[in-house]
Amino acid sequence: MKALLAFAPLFLRRSRAWLLALLLSLITLLAGTALLGTSGWFITATALTTAGLAFNLFVPSSLVRGFSFIRIVARYGERLVGHDATLRLLSDLRGWLFARLFPRLPLPDRSIRHGDLVSRLTADIDALDTAFLVAIGPWLSALLVGAGMTALLAVLLPGAALAYGLAMGGALVAVPAAMVLCGRGAGRASVEAGAEMRMAVLDGVAGHADLVVLGALGSAARRFDATTAFASGQRRRLGRQAALGGLAVQGLGAVALVGTLWAGLVAVEAGALEGPVMAGLLLAVLGSFEVTGTIVRSVGKATAAMAAAERLTALAELPAPVQEPASPQPLPRAGAIAFEEVTFAYPGLPPVLEELSLTVAPSERVAIAGPSGIGKSTLLRLLLRLADPQAGRIGIGGVALTALRSADIHAHMALLSQDSPVFIDTIRNNLLIGRAGAAEDDLWAALADAQLAGHVASLPQGLDTVVGEAGRTLSAGQARRLCLARALLSKAPVLLLDEPTHALDRDTEIAFFRVLAAAATGRTVIMVTHAAIPEGTVDRILTLRDGKLV
Numbered sequence: 001m002k003a004l005l006a007f008a009p010l011f012l013r014r015s016r017a018w019l020l021a022l023l024l025s026l027i028t029l030l031a032g033t034a035l036l037g038t039s040g041w042f043i044t045a046t047a048l049t050t051a052g053l054a055f056n057l058f059v060p061s062s063l064v065r066g067f068s069f070i071r072i073v074a075r076y077g078e079r080l081v082g083h084d085a086t087l088r089l090l091s092d093l094r095g096w097l098f099a100r101l102f103p104r105l106p107l108p109d110r111s112i113r114h115g116d117l118v119s120r121l122t123a124d125i126d127a128l129d130t131a132f133l134v135a136i137g138p139w140l141s142a143l144l145v146g147a148g149m150t151a152l153l154a155v156l157l158p159g160a161a162l163a164y165g166l167a168m169g170g171a172l173v174a175v176p177a178a179m180v181l182c183g184r185g186a187g188r189a190s191v192e193a194g195a196e197m198r199m200a201v202l203d204g205v206a207g208h209a210d211l212v213v214l215g216a217l218g219s220a221a222r223r224f225d226a227t228t229a230f231a232s233g234q235r236r237r238l239g240r241q242a243a244l245g246g247l248a249v250q251g252l253g254a255v256a257l258v259g260t261l262w263a264g265l266v267a268v269e270a271g272a273l274e275g276p277v278m279a280g281l282l283l284a285v286l287g288s289f290e291v292t293g294t295i296v297r298s299v300g301k302a303t304a305a306m307a308a309a310e311r312l313t314a315l316a317e318l319p320a321p322v323q324e325p326a327s328p329q330p331l332p333r334a335g336a337i338a339f340e341e342v343t344f345a346y347p348g349l350p351p352v353l354e355e356l357s358l359t360v361a362p363s364e365r366v367a368i369a370g371p372s373g374i375g376k377s378t379l380l381r382l383l384l385r386l387a388d389p390q391a392g393r394i395g396i397g398g399v400a401l402t403a404l405r406s407a408d409i410h411a412h413m414a415l416l417s418q419d420s421p422v423f424i425d426t427i428r429n430n431l432l433i434g435r436a437g438a439a440e441d442d443l444w445a446a447l448a449d450a451q452l453a454g455h456v457a458s459l460p461q462g463l464d465t466v467v468g469e470a471g472r473t474l475s476a477g478q479a480r481r482l483c484l485a486r487a488l489l490s491k492a493p494v495l496l497l498d499e500p501t502h503a504l505d506r507d508t509e510i511a512f513f514r515v516l517a518a519a520a521t522g523r524t525v526i527m528v529t530h531a532a533i534p535e536g537t538v539d540r541i542l543t544l545r546d547g548k549l550v
């Protein structure tokens with residue numbers, strides 16, 4: 001509940017729309033209740049008229065038509081306003097989440113898996129954005145209609161008001177509260193089970209080929225079955241609770257009806273109430289209880305919204321990997337990159353880098369070699385300020401990274417990382433990520449530098465070929481070269497290359513190293529690689545060993 005309240009400002013931003021939706025929903029319910037009440041009164045009075053009493057037909061028949069019309073128009077308006085506000089809230093929620101997520105990227109290592117993240121960004125947001133439309137709005141209007149009907153009964157049939165008020169209160173407050181209390185655990189487990197299912201599907205799809213080849217498809221399927229069985233179990237639990245809640249609400253409706261009938265008959269007997277009015281009140285009571293029909297669904301939705309709110313706030317409150325400076329300094333365009341006695345360890349692990357020092361002059365090309373797992377990529381991560389060292393200082397042109405805006409640091413360096421992705425888009429758009437608005441000639445030049453121009457030219461749609469999942473498939477080497485072209489296209493004065501020739505055959509690798517020197521002229525290059533580097537490609541080759549460069 002506390003987590004849900006954290007989203008109150010976002011809901012309140014659309015408060016006028018919600019109030020209008022609430023008002024229209026109230027008019028719909030009141031018109032529906034009044035329609036039933038008037039019809040009951042009208043039908044009974046007409047029957048009695050045939051028994052010899054005088055009756056004006058015109059007023060009730062126009063009331064019936066009037067209420068029907070009002071109900072239809074108000075319902076339409078409520079849907080229009082409510083859905084419009086919900087869609088706007090959806091966009092506000094996404095904006096809120098992404099604004100909090102981006103400064104926290106990369107997310108603390110292995111804290112959240114992809115499937116879970118997808119779940120939070122989609123299903124949890126959906127659960128929250130319809131909370132007003134499906135849960136809060138109907139509940140509030142039902143509460144207001146219940147209060148109004150109790151007041152009407154207190155005036156016309158005081159004997160029934162108490163029974164009705166208690167039954168309505170029970171249906172709108174006690175039953176939902178009991179359902180929330182009992183269903184909280186199952187609701188949370190069901191949301192988490194949904195996320196587990198998504199993770200199992202994504203893992204299965206991503207690793208399908210390996211699972212087949214390793215003969216592990218059966219165990220993956222069993223794990224998926226277990227996840228789905230758990231999710232269905234939780235949903236069944238919630239379903240049972242909803243059915244019991246529905247039964248309780250129906251029972252309370254019957255209590256209110258019988259109470260009103262009882263008090264009505266006594267009042268008619270005593271001559272305190274006319275028969276047609278009693279019939280009208282009975283039907284109005286029935287009509288007003290119709291609104292409680294949505295309550296059970298609303299409770300389910302509210303429980304899901306609470307669980308979703310908890311998961312989203314947990315995501316939004318993850319610690320940021322680095323703190324942005326309060327008053328950032330401008331980034332010097334030129335100037336040496338300097339690591340000064342830098343020590344860095346991943347949480348709970350021994351240091352990867354220990355008192356490491358390195359100075360790279362502007363336009364210098366440095367390669368860093370070393371065995372797998374020694375800390376080469378970590379060094380690049382620190383330079384991009386994706387994490388801060390525990391000791392020592394990293395700076396550009398004499399200014400510490402901690403005094404620079406992360407966005408400025410990232411604009412200063414282009415990265416080709418070990419797992420740079422090919423986006424599901426055209427080759428052109430994949431390249432333009434490196435430099436928005438780059439001219440066609442520059443795109444081809446970057447492709448040529450990455451040894452990919454020939455392949456792209458041979459494709460019928462050239463630069464406009466869609467690549468990536470569901471598009472044209474590139475070989476691992478071609479995909480790598482596309483990412484490389486993207487990095488080369490960037491105008492960043494510093495190029496960081498992490499295993500740039502990974503997945504290239506030796507001939508292409510040698511060709512790549514040859515063009516790198518030319519393509520990177522005037523830029524600083526720091527390249528991490530296992531490959532044997534041909535003479536003349538870089539100015540210096542250093543080796544990372546025991547946390548230091550030698």
Ligand SMILES: Nc1ncnc2c1ncn2[C@@H]1O[C@H](COP(=O)(O)OP(=O)(O)OP(=O)(O)O)[C@@H](O)[C@H]1O
Pocket residue numbers: 109346347349352370371372373374375376377378379418
């Ligand atoms: N996010 C992380 N959390 C904890 N430990 C990590 C993390 N990333 C890397 N490590 C560990 O830190 C060490 C250095 O990793 P790093 O990726 O920097 O090595 P590398 O030299 O680039 O290896 P490779 O050449 O295989 O890419 C490794 O032992 C690795 O297991």
